[in-house]
Amino acid sequence: MHRPRIVLGQVRRHPFIVRLDRYFNLSDDDLASLWGLLEAELIVNKRRDLVVDGYEFRKLCLVESGFAARYKLLRNGKRQIVNLVLPGDVVGLPGSFLKKARYSVLALTDLKLQVCSVSDYVRLCYKRPQFGLMLSWMAIQEAVTCAEHVIDTGRRSPTERLAHFLLEMYTRLEMVGLAANQSFELPLSQEVMSDALGLSVPHLNRTLAKLRIEGSIALSNHRVSLTDPTALEMLGNFQPLDLTCAPPALAPARLG
Amino acid sequence: MHRPRIVLGQVRRHPFIVRLDRYFNLSDDDLASLWGLLEAELIVNKRRDLVVDGYEFRKLCLVESGFAARYKLLRNGKRQIVNLVLPGDVVGLPGSFLKKARYSVLALTDLKLQVCSVSDYVRLCYKRPQFGLMLSWMAIQEAVTCAEHVIDTGRRSPTERLAHFLLEMYTRLEMVGLAANQSFELPLSQEVMSDALGLSVPHLNRTLAKLRIEGSIALSNHRVSLTDPTALEMLGNFQPLDLTCAPPALAPARLG
DNA sequence: CGAAATTTTGATCACGTTCAACTTCAGTGG
DNA sequence: CCACTGAAGTTGAACGTGATCAAAATTTCG
Numbered sequence: 001m002h003r004p005r006i007v008l009g010q011v012r013r014h015p016f017i018v019r020l021d022r023y024f025n026l027s028d029d030d031l032a033s034l035w036g037l038l039e040a041e042l043i044v045n046k047r048r049d050l051v052v053d054g055y056e057f058r059k060l061c062l063v064e065s066g067f068a069a070r071y072k073l074l075r076n077g078k079r080q081i082v083n084l085v086l087p088g089d090v091v092g093l094p095g096s097f098l099k100k101a102r103y104s105v106l107a108l109t110d111l112k113l114q115v116c117s118v119s120d121y122v123r124l125c126y127k128r129p130q131f132g133l134m135l136s137w138m139a140i141q142e143a144v145t146c147a148e149h150v151i152d153t154g155r156r157s158p159t160e161r162l163a164h165f166l167l168e169m170y171t172r173l174e175m176v177g178l179a180a181n182q183s184f185e186l187p188l189s190q191e192v193m194s195d196a197l198g199l200s201v202p203h204l205n206r207t208l209a210k211l212r213i214e215g216s217i218a219l220s221n222h223r224v225s226l227t228d229p230t231a232l233e234m235l236g237n238f239q240p241l242d243l244t245c246a247p248p249a250l251a252p253a254r255l256g
Numbered sequence: 257m258h259r260p261r262i263v264l265g266q267v268r269r270h271p272f273i274v275r276l277d278r279y280f281n282l283s284d285d286d287l288a289s290l291w292g293l294l295e296a297e298l299i300v301n302k303r304r305d306l307v308v309d310g311y312e313f314r315k316l317c318l319v320e321s322g323f324a325a326r327y328k329l330l331r332n333g334k335r336q337i338v339n340l341v342l343p344g345d346v347v348g349l350p351g352s353f354l355k356k357a358r359y360s361v362l363a364l365t366d367l368k369l370q371v372c373s374v375s376d377y378v379r380l381c382y383k384r385p386q387f388g389l390m391l392s393w394m395a396i397q398e399a400v401t402c403a404e405h406v407i408d409t410g411r412r413s414p415t416e417r418l419a420h421f422l423l424e425m426y427t428r429l430e431m432v433g434l435a436a437n438q439s440f441e442l443p444l445s446q447e448v449m450s451d452a453l454g455l456s457v458p459h460l461n462r463t464l465a466k467l468r469i470e471g472s473i474a475l476s477n478h479r480v481s482l483t484d485p486t487a488l489e490m491l492g493n494f495q496p497l498d499l500t501c502a503p504p505a506l507a508p509a510r511l512g
Numbered sequence: 513c514g515a516a517a518t519t520t521t522g523a524t525c526a527c528g529t530t531c532a533a534c535t536t537c538a539g540t541g542g
Numbered sequence: 543c544c545a546c547t548g549a550a551g552t553t554g555a556a557c558g559t560g561a562t563c564a565a566a567a568t569t570t571c572g
Contacts, residue, residue, distance in 0.1 A: 072407055075493050080411040082403045094396040094403075099498040102400065122503050125389055129381055132388025139395035140350040144358065146402035147338045147350075151328055153409040154454030155336040158528075189550065198410030200529050205552060237331050242355040247378050414560075445518065456561050461520060 006035045014114075015088030015176035016062040022175070023137055024130060024246050033124060034131070037116040044111040051095050051105035058118045061091040066111035067187055070095075070103045071195065081196040083145060084108075084169075084188075088176040092118070093138055109187050133246050144241055153198040156236075158207045161197045164236030166217065170226060171240050182226040262291045270370075271344030271432035272318040278431070279393055280386060280502050289380060290387070293372040300367040307351050307361035314374045317347040322367035323443055326351075326359045327451065337452040339401060340364075340425070340444075344432040348374070349394055365443050389502050400497055409454040412492075414463045417453045420492030422473065426482060427496050438482040 011017055011031050020026060042061065044050055051057045053072060068085035082103055085091055095101035096118045125132035148168070152161045169186060173179035194204040211217045216232050218225040226232055267273055267287050276282060298317065300306055307313045309328060324341035338359055341347055351357035352374045381388035404424070408417045425442060429435035450460040467473045472488050474481040482488055 074411055078411040080407045082406050094399050097396050097500055099500055119503055126385045126505055129385040129388050132385050133381055135392040136395050139392050139399055140353050143350050143395055143399040143402055146399055146406060150338050150402060150405045150409060151336045153406060155330055155334040203528055244353055244355055247375055459560055
């Protein structure tokens, strides 16, 4: 089987690695091990379902570029988006660890992915324990993002929710170099946003308009500008996600 | 320092171990390693905050018995409960992996806990990689529970939410032997439930009454009986959480 | 037993949904 | 280039749900 040569310099620019490297100081060796697992590079077209609720899925897909949504369709016909998947995120976390996926994942734009199998990854975890910890870190990040989302939909007013959402998008995109100067590209329809925030489309639209009129944000095409971040932070009560750095591999205790 | 002798038979009955053992076949050796990390056994009284939003927390506390709530207090005075912590769950996941905790954890009943430090645990992960995977599994479970909670608060009607919630409680408690025959002890005030489900107390009360009148549930003191589980499952669209079992430690590929 | 917390009930009202129409825009083919 | 089409965004009016506030009933606990 032919394996392309791995160019570490390029790998280090991959948004997933950029994100991980904040918490783990990845050695060239680590990168080589991880990239050695990859089975395929995949392009998925907009509107395609990547993961389907109810079916087994056993891959981890590192998102190099593009947006996706993890969602659930309910009996009553409504849709709830559980989380947006941005560049640097992983598709298949948590779905690949369940006997059958509970959510579907939909490509909101064209997507470029690197794919590896879960079993290969887990095997690597046994050989190099730091990879197990990386998985934990990713899952914890996922859990916290989700927890914040519970608070959004549970107890925040529509305006607060939207403010929080936009700030979350900004910081998550900024982490991977896709946002700067209080401004970023957000290729989501209002229907997607409303299903993420648990609002109706008309009400989301009005809420968006409200923030625009107040001068807190500006929109053009799909570019969002946070023109009054302070006001938004006040509204949304947003706190950036600050995971600790993982302790280094070698136990500092009991040096022999 | 005095360490109590570890009685493995007892450890195996600990709800946390019971829960983990479904996914990992824990050897006596694993149990000994894990129990060797424990620093203290702790009793926390009802109404005490175990973790406080905004403060550093670096412990993992295995809940042997009792109920707690992970919650956030918002600017507007409202409270959202992100997740209920049941016997077998871990307090400090995810809080201990953040620079500062983002949520508080409140004891809803008296609590009995086994405590270990995060850095000790992580150190163990490097020595025995399966512990890193266990942490991943726990975090993934957390993420999925939370995701389900997003759907609840986002797109389910109050009745659906409550049905889903009661079924979730039943299955989580059943996993650790605290529920059977469609019936279980749930020592939560209606205020707690309403803050978990994002409803007002009066409305939760009415919703509870509705399910009672329809004959789907019965309540006495704090014992819940699911008298018509089928109806509830229909309403709540509940799916039990079925994590995969972790692959075994030894890679089946390339035996040398 | 008395005090406090919790549960239950009722009345009112605001917010956000729903449904429908209309506008704007992007893409396509005549 | 414009007409056509379908998707996405915007606006309006009416309705219903669930919040809010208040008070009563009940339970719990010191």
